Amino acid sequence: MLEVRGLRKVYEGRQRQVEAIRNLTFTVDKGELVCLVGPSGCGKTTLLKCVAGLLAPTAGAVWFAGRPVTRPPEGMAVVFQEYGRSLFPWLTVRANVELPLKRRKLRRAERARLVEESLAAVGLADVHHAYPWQLSGGMQQRVAIARAIAYQPQVLLMDEPFAAVDAQTRAELEDLIRELWRKLGVTVLFVTHDIDEAVYLGQRVIILTASPTVVREQLTIDLPVQRDQLHTRALPRFTELRGHVYEQIQMAKQGARVPVATG
Amino acid sequence: MIRLLRRLGYALALPVLLLVVWWITTDDSENFYLPPLRTILRAFAETWTLERFQADVLPSLARFAAGYALAGVVGVTVGLLIGGLRWLRALLEPVLEFFRAIPPPVLVPVIMLFAGIDHTMKVVVIAVGAVWPILLNTVEGVRSVDEVLVDTCRAYQLRRFARLRHVILPAASPQIVTGLRQALSIGIILMVISEMFASSNGLGYTIIEFQRSFAIPEMWSGILLLGLIGFALSVLFRAVENRVLAWYHGLRRAQRSS
Numbered sequence: 001m002l003e004v005r006g007l008r009k010v011y012e013g014r015q016r017q018v019e020a021i022r023n024l025t026f027t028v029d030k031g032e033l034v035c036l037v038g039p040s041g042c043g044k045t046t047l048l049k050c051v052a053g054l055l056a057p058t059a060g061a062v063w064f065a066g067r068p069v070t071r072p073p074e075g076m077a078v079v080f081q082e083y084g085r086s087l088f089p090w091l092t093v094r095a096n097v098e099l100p101l102k103r104r105k106l107r108r109a110e111r112a113r114l115v116e117e118s119l120a121a122v123g124l125a126d127v128h129h130a131y132p133w134q135l136s137g138g139m140q141q142r143v144a145i146a147r148a149i150a151y152q153p154q155v156l157l158m159d160e161p162f163a164a165v166d167a168q169t170r171a172e173l174e175d176l177i178r179e180l181w182r183k184l185g186v187t188v189l190f191v192t193h194d195i196d197e198a199v200y201l202g203q204r205v206i207i208l209t210a211s212p213t214v215v216r217e218q219l220t221i222d223l224p225v226q227r228d229q230l231h232t233r234a235l236p237r238f239t240e241l242r243g244h245v246y247e248q249i250q251m252a253k254q255g256a257r258v259p260v261a262t263g
Numbered sequence: 264m265i266r267l268l269r270r271l272g273y274a275l276a277l278p279v280l281l282l283v284v285w286w287i288t289t290d291d292s293e294n295f296y297l298p299p300l301r302t303i304l305r306a307f308a309e310t311w312t313l314e315r316f317q318a319d320v321l322p323s324l325a326r327f328a329a330g331y332a333l334a335g336v337v338g339v340t341v342g343l344l345i346g347g348l349r350w351l352r353a354l355l356e357p358v359l360e361f362f363r364a365i366p367p368p369v370l371v372p373v374i375m376l377f378a379g380i381d382h383t384m385k386v387v388v389i390a391v392g393a394v395w396p397i398l399l400n401t402v403e404g405v406r407s408v409d410e411v412l413v414d415t416c417r418a419y420q421l422r423r424f425a426r427l428r429h430v431i432l433p434a435a436s437p438q439i440v441t442g443l444r445q446a447l448s449i450g451i452i453l454m455v456i457s458e459m460f461a462s463s464n465g466l467g468y469t470i471i472e473f474q475r476s477f478a479i480p481e482m483w484s485g486i487l488l489l490g491l492i493g494f495a496l497s498v499l500f501r502a503v504e505n506r507v508l509a510w511y512h513g514l515r516r517a518q519r520s521s
Contacts, residue, residue: 049414
């Protein structure tokens with residue numbers, strides 16, 4: 001479904017070049033929920049923008065449904081971390097969800113049904129006519145998620161979507177993503193710096209090194225499909241996996257320190 | 264209700280005070296050029312009859328409306344283009360800054376040469392002067408559209424026209440409104456000035472005529488009327504703005520309180 005091959009991204013600065021991503025190769029199969037986790041500042045957002053077709057890679061390519069991604073492809077929806085800047089503040093919640101559907105040739109009733117179902121699916125059936133800025137941060141991110149699923153994407157890309165909400169809201173939203181993923185059968189690529197979140201959510205976790213980024217390890221999360229905050233997080237296996245990812249990321253950070261010190 | 268009265272009290276206190284001061288200080292004025300306010304107000308009632316409104320005030324306002332509307336349409340359209348196309352912006356920006364720096368009144372004689380001395384000239388003068396703040400603010404508004412918003416549009420495949428209409432235009436609208444507000448006062452100034460040059464009716468023409476025929480209280484009453492018209496227009500503007508930008512003011516309030 002999604003294939004990243006030898007991806008490299010170098011930012012050209014005025015004086016110097018910054019190599020954000022050195023060489024990334026991984027695939028995401030149809031229907032998978034994959035989490036990308038890495039130390040902060042490891043080029044996760046850069047990677048996601050390349051996958052979404054918002055940023056052109058320096059070398060390598062992203063393939064989506066058998067085609068190279070050169071610009072944002074049809075069938076991909078993105079949920080950004082900055083929900084406050086990604087929702088349209090002059091549109092109501094409903095209109096926000098509806099806007100991307102307008103260019104599709106849907107009948108009005110069909111479009112209305114999609115909007116209603118999506119908002120109901122994220123638990124916002126009663127705020128259609130509010131403006132996003134009248135809602136709490138967590139609810140705003142729910143609107144962004146509703147907009148993404150109303151778009152009926154094959155792949156849902158999420159860029160640290162819960163980094164800016166409080167811990168309780170975050171737990172609710174994590175469960176929401178698991179639930180939507182299972183219900184809709186959509187492929188999800190979820191970027192986060194939160195190790196717990198990655199292990200809790202993912203079927204597979206791809207651990208990245210610090211920038212310039214490469215894949216450090218791919219880890220299958222063999223936790224039961226049915227997960228909940230209380231029990232899953234208490235499982236010995238969860239702790240084990242979490243500890244392993246933690247260790248890898250610590251090592252990734254230290255590994256990065258050497259070239260920084262000498263270079 | 265009480266809050267409304269209080270606000271009204273705050274709004275009216277200073278104007279009333281100024282009028283009282285004006286009234287008292289000029290009450291026994293013998294100065295021919297500075298008649299008592301009493302005399303001016305009497306002249307006001309006698310001068311600005313319905314007939315005169317139709318003959319002088321309405322033509323002025325009609326020309327103002329036409330010029331302002333023209334400036335708005337041209338300013339916003341061209342501003343959207345320049346703001347959206349980087350190469351066009353690099354090409355035009357220095358020239359725009361130059362034109363903006365020219366005080367519009369000096370263009371009146373020049374425009375008279377091209378557009379004659381009739382309605383067209385006055386409408387063109389108003390438009391040429393008022394277009395700059397609208398144009399430059401629109402460019403700035405388009406330029407400062409949040410990049411996450413732009414990425415969102417691209418990711419959801421909003422095509423050029425939809426993006427312009429549903430995203431760029433509303434996102435730039437607070438800045439566009441700022442430009443329109445600045446253009447409002449410039450437009451009124453140019454409305455008056457254009458009529459002082461070559462005209463047979465209009466507010467500016469009438470005031471100059473009063474001055475030339477030494478009808479001093481009437482001249483003052485004309486200035487007072489101009490002030491009132493400017494005030495009424497800005498109140499009207501604010502009412503429209505509060506409707507159009509309700510989302511923006513709400514957003515700002517929400518951001519401040521968080």
